[in-house]
Amino acid sequence: MRINEFKSILGKKRVDFAIFYNLDSSRYNANMLYFSGYKGVGALVVPESKPAFLIAPDMEIERARKSMVKKAYSMEKKKFFESIDKIVKKNKLKTRDIAIDKNNFTLNSYEHFKKQFKRAKTKDISLDCMRLREIKTEKETHFLKKSCAYADKILQKAIKNFKSFKTESEAAAFLEYEAKKNGLEISFNPIVASGSNGSMPHHEPSNTKIKRGFCVIDFGVEYMGYCSDITRTIFIGKISKKEKEIYNMLLSIQQNTINQIKNDKKCSELYNYTNKSLGKYKKNFTHGLGHGVGVEIHELPNLTLNSKDKIRNNMVFTIEPGIYFPGKFGIRIEDTLLFKNRITTLTKTSKDLLTIG
Amino acid sequence: MRINEFKSILGKKRVDFAIFYNLDSSRYNANMLYFSGYKGVGALVVPESKPAFLIAPDMEIERARKSMVKKAYSMEKKKFFESIDKIVKKNKLKTRDIAIDKNNFTLNSYEHFKKQFKRAKTKDISLDCMRLREIKTEKETHFLKKSCAYADKILQKAIKNFKSFKTESEAAAFLEYEAKKNGLEISFNPIVASGSNGSMPHHEPSNTKIKRGFCVIDFGVEYMGYCSDITRTIFIGKISKKEKEIYNMLLSIQQNTINQIKNDKKCSELYNYTNKSLGKYKKNFTHGLGHGVGVEIHELPNLTLNSKDKIRNNMVFTIEPGIYFPGKFGIRIEDTLLFKNRITTLTKTSKDLLTIG
Numbered sequence: 001m002r003i004n005e006f007k008s009i010l011g012k013k014r015v016d017f018a019i020f021y022n023l024d025s026s027r028y029n030a031n032m033l034y035f036s037g038y039k040g041v042g043a044l045v046v047p048e049s050k051p052a053f054l055i056a057p058d059m060e061i062e063r064a065r066k067s068m069v070k071k072a073y074s075m076e077k078k079k080f081f082e083s084i085d086k087i088v089k090k091n092k093l094k095t096r097d098i099a100i101d102k103n104n105f106t107l108n109s110y111e112h113f114k115k116q117f118k119r120a121k122t123k124d125i126s127l128d129c130m131r132l133r134e135i136k137t138e139k140e141t142h143f144l145k146k147s148c149a150y151a152d153k154i155l156q157k158a159i160k161n162f163k164s165f166k167t168e169s170e171a172a173a174f175l176e177y178e179a180k181k182n183g184l185e186i187s188f189n190p191i192v193a194s195g196s197n198g199s200m201p202h203h204e205p206s207n208t209k210i211k212r213g214f215c216v217i218d219f220g221v222e223y224m225g226y227c228s229d230i231t232r233t234i235f236i237g238k239i240s241k242k243e244k245e246i247y248n249m250l251l252s253i254q255q256n257t258i259n260q261i262k263n264d265k266k267c268s269e270l271y272n273y274t275n276k277s278l279g280k281y282k283k284n285f286t287h288g289l290g291h292g293v294g295v296e297i298h299e300l301p302n303l304t305l306n307s308k309d310k311i312r313n314n315m316v317f318t319i320e321p322g323i324y325f326p327g328k329f330g331i332r333i334e335d336t337l338l339f340k341n342r343i344t345t346l347t348k349t350s351k352d353l354l355t356i357g
Numbered sequence: 358m359r360i361n362e363f364k365s366i367l368g369k370k371r372v373d374f375a376i377f378y379n380l381d382s383s384r385y386n387a388n389m390l391y392f393s394g395y396k397g398v399g400a401l402v403v404p405e406s407k408p409a410f411l412i413a414p415d416m417e418i419e420r421a422r423k424s425m426v427k428k429a430y431s432m433e434k435k436k437f438f439e440s441i442d443k444i445v446k447k448n449k450l451k452t453r454d455i456a457i458d459k460n461n462f463t464l465n466s467y468e469h470f471k472k473q474f475k476r477a478k479t480k481d482i483s484l485d486c487m488r489l490r491e492i493k494t495e496k497e498t499h500f501l502k503k504s505c506a507y508a509d510k511i512l513q514k515a516i517k518n519f520k521s522f523k524t525e526s527e528a529a530a531f532l533e534y535e536a537k538k539n540g541l542e543i544s545f546n547p548i549v550a551s552g553s554n555g556s557m558p559h560h561e562p563s564n565t566k567i568k569r570g571f572c573v574i575d576f577g578v579e580y581m582g583y584c585s586d587i588t589r590t591i592f593i594g595k596i597s598k599k600e601k602e603i604y605n606m607l608l609s610i611q612q613n614t615i616n617q618i619k620n621d622k623k624c625s626e627l628y629n630y631t632n633k634s635l636g637k638y639k640k641n642f643t644h645g646l647g648h649g650v651g652v653e654i655h656e657l658p659n660l661t662l663n664s665k666d667k668i669r670n671n672m673v674f675t676i677e678p679g680i681y682f683p684g685k686f687g688i689r690i691e692d693t694l695l696f697k698n699r700i701t702t703l704t705k706t707s708k709d710l711l712t713i714g
Contacts, residue, residue: 024655025545025559025655026545026653026654026655027384039561040559057643057644058643058644059557059558059559059643059644059681060557060558060559062556062557062683062684063557063559063560078661078662078663100464102463102464102465102468103463103464103465104463105463105464106459106460106461106462106463106464107457107459107460107462107463107464107467107481108459108460108481108483110464111459124464124465126465167538167540169537169538169539169540170538172537173533173534173535173536173537173538174534174538176530176533176534176537177530177531177533177534177537178530179530180526180529180530180533180534180562181524181526181527181530181531182526182564183524183526183562183563183564185546188382188383189542199419200416200417200419200420201416201417202382202397202416202417202420203420204396205537205540206540207539207540286414286415286416287414287415287416296383297383298381298382298383304435305435306435324416326419327419
């Protein structure tokens with residue numbers, strides 16, 4: 001996506017090419033995925049004025065050639081940067097100025113890189129990539145909408161079946177199963193946090209019985225590489241008036257915050273709006289208000305206290321206020337939204353408080 | 358695990374403390390997990406002569422305090438290394454010599470780190486950690502055995518149900534569901550690669566119909582943080598004599614390779630043994646013979662052509678020869694094994710060729 005804009009950045013920075021790499025088959029490099037669609041081990045080289053190409057170990061070469069970047073060369077993984085150097089030279093690229101992503105370049109890899117590309121000057125391209133990825137193309141917006149629609153559908157099915165789940169793990173397993181059997185990845189491990197577990201925003205579902213009280217369900221899928229992110233909090237058992245009030249307070253704050261969103265709005269102002277609205281509960285709001293969503297689940301913009309980001313056209317991001325009472329309970333309500341002249345909520349599952357059992 | 362051995366390494370290296378960090382909530386730092394059991398965002402500080410402690414953002418602090426390292430301080434994620442510096446000083450640690458894991462330290466983080474710890478000399482601890490983790494304790498061996506037993510049980514259930522899966526995605530979803538509903542994580546995204554997809558060792562299950570021919574199923578779970586890894590190749594449809602022969606050839610090579618394993622055996626020799634045994638098919642064997650397994654799915658030892666590693670007591674690793682014919686099919690047979698005076702195969706699912714339908 002947006003590889004031409006990226007090449008013009010490379011031109012302005014006067015670099016010969018940019019290089020992204022991934023050494024770990026159980027992870028992927030998000031920028032490599034963004035520019036090439038390839039998620040495996042290897043390297044992506046983007047020259048300023050020639051087509052991009054991949055370099056991958058033999059075992060991955062077939063997969064690499066099926067990516068958006070059709071051109072892929074074979075490498076020896078043991079001689080990673082040595083192989084890259086050879087192929088770069090074969091492609092008659094200069095190696096004087098090389099753009100690298102310092103957010104995804106380890107110290108050890110850099111030592112190996114420098115041994116091979118001795119005279120190269122490196123320029124950090126990490127922020128440029130993040131800023132490029134922050135503004136979505138029409139195609140990306142389409143994928144993100146579909147991703148959110150799938151997340152909605154699966155979440156609603158899980159909520160409908162919720163009574164049949166004995167443990168948090170079972171509920172989380174159901175969410176994943178529904179995603180996977182449709183050929184979708186999940187965008188992160190689903191969170192199902194009942195009772196006092198709900199006070200840990202990143203609780204890992206456990207194999208114990210679902211407890212009475214609020215139950216936070218945080219879920220998203222990956223469609224064509226693009227993530228969705230939605231949280232709903234339901235209630236298990238008989239709810240008290242006070243519990244109902246606190247849920248509805250958070251819900252109206254979430255909705256009012258969404259209503260504040262307009263072009264050029266400072267993200268820190270949105271955070272402050274939520275924080276202020278929470279009144280005495282603001283100390284229980286222990287995380288950011290939201291984050292951009294794309295090929296990674298956490299992208300720009302940052303909707304936090306110290307953020308310098310502003311809302312602009314074609315951004316896709318979450319609004320997710322939450323309140324947490326350690327050892328007691330937690331509530332979070334989260335949507336993924338698109339700003340394009342006006343705000344559109346892409347995740348559409350009802351936020352009316354649902355009580356079960 | 359083995360934190361005392363680690364501290365004695367710190368002593369020998371004359372460093373004041375070691376630091377591990379993780380900035381991305383969708384990933385985890387394997388060394389942090391190994392020493393503390395904590396998988397979230399934050400940092401782990403291991404002083405040479407005092408108890409280790411965690412530093413985590415507010416939203417993760419409750420989770421951090423439930424880890425093996427009970428002591429956890431709150432940090433501002435925006436001021437990551439600044440917060441760490443403060444807490445390190447509060448704990449009266451010297452900051453002259455600091456051990457870092459250069460395999461998991463990015464260039465950008467290092468710049469931030471150096472701004473804060475201006476006078477610190479850093480020493481790379483990455484290989485020491487990998488070498489520590491390579492030799493398993495009794496407790497780890499116990500977790501790994503359990504992990505393999507779960508993988509076996511779930512894989513066998515999937516194979517039994519295989520006729521009911523229409524697509525690779527459905528089969529992969531089933532494997533994950535069975536893991537998750539039991540409160541287990543998966544150690545990597547399951548691979549189900551039928552027909553010509555089987556020639557890509559890291560094929561991602563697709564939403565298309567399972568094809569006739571060999572079907573590679575590569576799967577593992579995570580029990581108490583410890584991974585298992587097993588691959589079986591089954592056959593869908595009526596198998597020819599030649600197909601049967603090639604499967605049985607690979608199977609006997611896998612078994613014979615396992616029989617070669619003894620104390621002090623060079624891993625490269627094991628690789629060469631397999632490679633030589635494959636005869637004319639050795640060009641179709643495009644990856645390593647195996648890898649260590651622990652809190653990460655890929656650890657030391659490396660069982661590859663250029664490996665310098667040797668088999669030693671209390672190592673847990675895979676033996677996984679495979680042959681791949683691009684555009685046609687692939688076969689891989691993999692077990693996770695423990696070496697402790699003698700070799701024990703921890704994954705016990707039958708390797709007799711199974712044909713379905």
